[in-house]
Amino acid sequence: MSERSKKLAHYIRRAKERQSTTGHDNQDELLDKGFSFLKIDIEREFHNQISDVNQEPGCNGTFGCAFSDKGSRVFKNVDQDKGLTIDFNPAERTAEIKGKEPTGPS
Numbered sequence: 001m002s003e004r005s006k007k008l009a010h011y012i013r014r015a016k017e018r019q020s021t022t023g024h025d026n027q028d029e030l031l032d033k034g035f036s037f038l039k040i041d042i043e044r045e046f047h048n049q050i051s052d053v054n055q056e057p058g059c060n061g062t063f064g065c066a067f068s069d070k071g072s073r074v075f076k077n078v079d080q081d082k083g084l085t086i087d088f089n090p091a092e093r094t095a096e097i098k099g100k101e102p103t104g105p106s
Helices: 003-021 025-054
Strands: 063-067 072-076 079-089 094-100
Touching: 003 025, 025 063, 025 072, 025 079, 025 094
Parallel strands: none
Antiparallel strands: 063 072, 072 079, 079 094
């Protein structure tokens, strides 16, 4: 089992315990909280991976990221308008990752 699956299993077990003691009204609150955790985990995972890559020899400062409520991006520092955009939609509880591919040699 991975650390991520252990963490998700913990949230699921906790949700099941609460579900038996709470009504349907609290289900939306629980789903909203789960979405918040998902957003935090995705941001943390990208930060960690970028930090790890940037520490490799010859890769210092290659990648960057910006996460905010208005928009989230992962990019190559020399070409910040290309890379990944991450759109979080709390109303629908969705996260969409889209990529812009570089058009020329890097």
